[in-house]
Amino acid sequence: MVEQGKGKRQELHxxxxxxxxxxxxxxxxxxxxxxxxxxxxxxxLTIRGHNLHIKNLNLEQGxxxxxxxxxxLSYLEPGANTSGKGFLGKLFR
Known part of the structure; x- marks a missing residue:
């Protein structure tokens, strides 16, 4: 099992x-x-789907x-280019 950094915690429901x-x-x-x-x-973290929209956002609480x-749902490798928007982002650069 890979140990994550101390104090870092994330939950996905x-x-x-x-x-x-x-x-x-x-x-x-x-x-x-x-x-x-x-x-x-x-x-x-990249989330992909259809008709996605933000229901609630509170960055103070994360x-x-x-x-x-x-x-x-997928995590990007450290150092990966996050400026593109998947296949279409690469296509229309």
Missing amino acids: LLNRKLLEISGVLNVESFDSEEFLLQTELGH LVSIEGQVNS
């Missing part, structure tokens, strides 16, 4: 793929109805709630 609640969020880097990019205590159809 996904209910029926329609409501995602995340703690440990430092910043919302970018978002649209199909993709969110969040800077979290454990790295950049909490974000996202509603919509969630299809995937």
Whole structure:
């Protein structure tokens, strides 16, 4: 098991793929109805789906709630380019 940095904690709660609640969020880097990019205590997190929108945002407490159809959650490798928006972002640079 890989040990994360001390004091860093993150929780993800996904209910029926329609409501995602995340703690440990430092910043919302970018978002649209199909993709969110969040800077979290454990790295950049990409959420992909359809009709995604922010239900609740409280960066002072590090909490974000996202509603919509969630299809995937993935952490980016440290040092990965976070400026693009997936395939379409690369296509239209």
